[in-house]
Amino acid sequence: MSAVAAETAPRRPALRARAWWPWLRKAFWAAFFALLAYLLVNQARNIAWNEVAQTLRDLPLPVLLAAGGLACASHLLYATFDLLGRRAVGHRLPASQVMLVTFISYAFNLNMGALVGGVASRYRLYGRLGLGEMQVTRIMALSMVTNWLGYLLLGGLAFALFPLPLPSEWDISDAVLQIAGALLAAVALGYVAACALLRRRRLTLRGQTFALPSGRTALLQLAMSCLNWSLIAGTIFVLLQGQLPYVTVLTVLLLAAVAGVVTHVPAGLGVLEAVFVALLGTQLAPAQLIGTLLAYRALYYLAPLALAVLAFLVFEIRHKDRTRNA
Template sequence: MPTAASARAPARPAASERRWWPWLKRGALWAFLLGVGWLIVRQARTIEWDEVLDALQALPLALVAAAAALAAFSFALYTTFDLLGRHLTGHGLRAPTVMGVAFISYAFNLNFGSLVGGVAFRYRLYSRLGLRASDITRVLGFSMLTNWIGYLLVAGAAFALSPLALPPEWRIDSGGLRVLGVVLAAVALGYLLLCAFAGGRSMTVRGHALEVPSLRMGALQLLLSAANWSLMGAIVWLLLQGRVDYPQVLAVLLVAAVAGVITHVPAGLGVLEAVFVALLSHRVPQAPLLGALLAYRAVYYLLPLVVAVMLYGVTEWRARHRHKT
């Protein structure tokens, strides 16, 4: 007969369940990776790369310069995420210094993945500037939250109001994408409600105390991040020279962003192009489509990385100089 203590004890998963669940998750991840890899290889074999390079060279220089200016504005917006974290933690670093750290981290994050850029560079740079590990963690977490809460809002609006015409072999149609959009937007708005009713309070999640921001701070997060994601879509739309409506381009970019995060491929190499070709090649010839995406990589990934490498070199030199003196 069970005792009272045993009756109150939570049920533990069966040993067999504990064994197969991790393998199931790994298997699903590897299946997704192999599927994306197969899609990239299949499409790469059908592409006339000479035509792609011709399409890239045919882009007007003024158009590429305008795209680079939008990219600079987008990076500037992203650096404000760390400024919000500065306000949240109350640390004393100057705003230009914080924006410089965020810029360097974001550029390396885009090209080498979040563990290298978003995490490692922030910890190294902020710790050299005297921030405590706890404050760095809070700034990092708040920046990531800002980025993805804005994503939910923009993706929700894009999927719900202008759903994509998905390929027939995909297991979700436009109606399903519209439902997904409503759910994503509801989550983003739910975050605002949480800020409105629980702002300033602390919540414990898996043993970590998290402070719920105020409604004003939550609204700033949504506004800045949504503007940044919208700018990224505008850059691709501009380089495509209006061949596809902006909401459609933005929706495809948002799908590609999640695919790149899931696959953990540095810079999303091949993933971005595979998603765009799969979803837009029926509306835009492959050569100009891939030419526009290569130009996007140049102005949004490679050019900022060059600047970030130089800034990082200056930062390291100054840090060593301070230690010597």
């Protein structure tokens, strides 16, 4: 009797932990869905829909279609980012499933921030498809590097070669911005050089080993990311109907992207508009800038989010049906 008790006693804490774990996971995802609903409602309240509607009505149909096409092209391109991770990790999920997961995560990331949107949704969706946490981590790491690699190069070149006159209260001189731009571009090119030239392309971070891709893959990452940021800027440029130079729009967008990350505001709500008005308010009427950017949000943020929420719900329903029938 005592021998049996001695054998079973150490197992009780583990059994209790296993019993509580499903409840903790359910509570976390219930909170996630509640936050998703709250953010959707909150963002809908913060958008001046009458201004969006008026701006969209004033836009010629060809302009609206062209901007929508560029937004679709950007989301479609970003959906291929995780395919690079598919090759690196070696999993066999179909490309269509990988792209769907990436699209959903990207839309959530844009509107709810990286941690709640991009990270949590990827772990859940890829987990549903049978990938382990380490595999998902490696996929996300490669995708994040891809996204910011193009930013570093484009931002570096834009800041170094086409510095904008900044507001005096920002207390940043053109020289400082140009030096920062040169450093950003150097980091991007240094990454590509390291991938191409280093013999041991392995990095260890907190006990986890990550392998750098080949030089060819690094160049592909750089090209994909540069094209994606260019498409995003092109969407705003088209909506502005060429009233500002494309390079100016791209440079301001890149500055606003950093501001959005630093402030941790979901979807950069208000940050994007504030940066554009601060830098370009003397060239275009602030009301026109804000109206155009609200139209951009409707096309690039909210429309994809609506599709992503629908796709996410369908994904969850199908997973529950498969689990029930298994």
